[in-house]
Amino acid sequence: MSALRKISHLRTPRFNISLLLLDAATQAGLRESAYFRKLCEMGLRGFHLDAMNVVAQQINAGYAKFKDIDEPILFQWLARILYSILYLELITPRDPRFKRRKILKKEFFRTLETVFIFLNSIRVETSFHQPYPWSLFIFKTQKSADARLNFDFKDNPLLLTIAFRANDIGVVAVLQDNAAVKMLGEHELGIHNARKLDLHPVQFSEVAAKIFYAASLLNRVPKYMNLASPDGKMSVVALPLGGLSSKPIFNPWKNEDYARLMSWSCQVPYEQLYYPGQGVWTFLQDAKFEQRP
Numbered sequence: 001m002s003a004l005r006k007i008s009h010l011r012t013p014r015f016n017i018s019l020l021l022l023d024a025a026t027q028a029g030l031r032e033s034a035y036f037r038k039l040c041e042m043g044l045r046g047f048h049l050d051a052m053n054v055v056a057q058q059i060n061a062g063y064a065k066f067k068d069i070d071e072p073i074l075f076q077w078l079a080r081i082l083y084s085i086l087y088l089e090l091i092t093p094r095d096p097r098f099k100r101r102k103i104l105k106k107e108f109f110r111t112l113e114t115v116f117i118f119l120n121s122i123r124v125e126t127s128f129h130q131p132y133p134w135s136l137f138i139f140k141t142q143k144s145a146d147a148r149l150n151f152d153f154k155d156n157p158l159l160l161t162i163a164f165r166a167n168d169i170g171v172v173a174v175l176q177d178n179a180a181v182k183m184l185g186e187h188e189l190g191i192h193n194a195r196k197l198d199l200h201p202v203q204f205s206e207v208a209a210k211i212f213y214a215a216s217l218l219n220r221v222p223k224y225m226n227l228a229s230p231d232g233k234m235s236v237v238a239l240p241l242g243g244l245s246s247k248p249i250f251n252p253w254k255n256e257d258y259a260r261l262m263s264w265s266c267q268v269p270y271e272q273l274y275y276p277g278q279g280v281w282t283f284l285q286d287a288k289f290e291q292r293p
Contacts, residue, residue, distance in 0.1 A: 063140045063168045072121065075134050078162050078173050079119045083112065086157055108157070115160060115175060117226065118236065126234040133224060133238045135182035137191075137211060139170040141199045152201060154208055154265060159215045163208035163265075170204045174215045178222045178238040180249060181214050189214055193284045202266050203283045209265035213258045217251040255280050 055077040058066040086108070118133060120126070144150055152165040160175040174181045186192040191207050199207065220241040227235040241249050259274035266273075266283070273281045 059166050059169060063138075066169050067138050067140075069138075071132060071134075071136055072126075072128055074136060074171070075132070075173070075175065076119065076122050078164070078171070079115055079175055080122070081164075082155060082157070082160070082162055082175065083115065083119060085155070086112070111158075112160075114222075114224065121234070121236075124232065124234055126236060129235065129237045131179035131183065131238055133176060133178055133222065133236065135174040135177055135179050135211075135215075137172045137182070137207075139172075139194055139199050139204065139207065140197075141165055141168050141170040141201070141204050143168040149201070152204070154205075154212075156212055156215075159212065161212045161215050163204070163212070165201065165204055168198070170199055170207070172208050172211045174211065176222050177215060177218055178241050180218055180220075180222075180241055181211060184214060184250065190282075191284070197284070200283070202268075205266040206262060206283050209258070209262040212265070213253075213261045214250070216261075217253065218249060219247075219251050220249050 054073055055069070058069050090108075118126075118128075121128070150165070150167050152163070154163040155161060161173065162175065163172045164170070181189070186195070189210050191210055194203065194207050197203065218241075220243070222241065223239045225237040225239065227237070229235070256274060256276075259280045260270055262268070262280065263270040263273055275281070
């Protein structure tokens with residue numbers, strides 16, 4: 001399984017399945033589809049679609065309204081999409097000729113236990129104490145007259161990161177980092193200029209690459225306290241990542257490694273992005289360090 005994936009349009013049956021799930025979440029439909037029934041078998045039985053409807057309505061309303069969406073609702077929506085896609089890959093053969101060889105192995109799902117607990121907040125009343133267990137970034141993106149160009153989806157299951165673009169909305173999320181990437185700061189990430197722009201798809205892909213790469217540098221394992229009350233409600237408290245250690249929680253940034261990730265995200269050859277001793281090409285500002293339109 002490749003840890004990095006990019007879905008921009010239909011190419012293979014695997015991508016058909018993934019996009020079908022994304023459309024199901026966006027439109028809050030397909031309740032009776034075979035795919036939805038398979039998800040129920042995995043333990044998602046009873047998950048209502050209220051949160052899915054809220055997000056779909058906010059997307060249709062555009063960026064101006066979407067940017068104020070409640071973070072827990074957006075987290076539920078993104079986590080459900082990622083978990084659903086990964087489950088479908090668990091039951092989908094790599095090659096139709098060898099049905100036992102699945103895209104994912106069952107062992108991988110053990111790494112998703114915490115995310116699944118958080119995902120249960122869709123059906124169990126749950127309070128997430130701040131800082132939230134995730135980092136969410138919302139950007140305004142350019143909207144094309146060609147509807148086919150207004151959608152993009154990238155993820156890295158190993159890092160639990162997602163980048164999603166629909167119409168004039170762009171969302172990048174790290175689903176389990178105790179808000180470490182967000183607290184790092186947009187200046188430190190090099191994405192502060194993105195706030196001044198309506199991002200072109202390539203610019204959004206660059207922003208996603210920066211956030212994905214920052215998430216990969218986290219050298220702590222996020223931990224939580226899950227508290228259950230007698231009335232069945234849950235509370236989630238994210239524990240401090242630093243602990244008693246004075247060691248920085250992020251490993252050093254290496255431009256060479258970042259450029260490889262950016263090359264995948266932006267679909268631009270690595271050699272055109274990385275210049276040893278000079279840095280990495282950016283689409284967010286020009287040679288005078290002025291923001292690009």
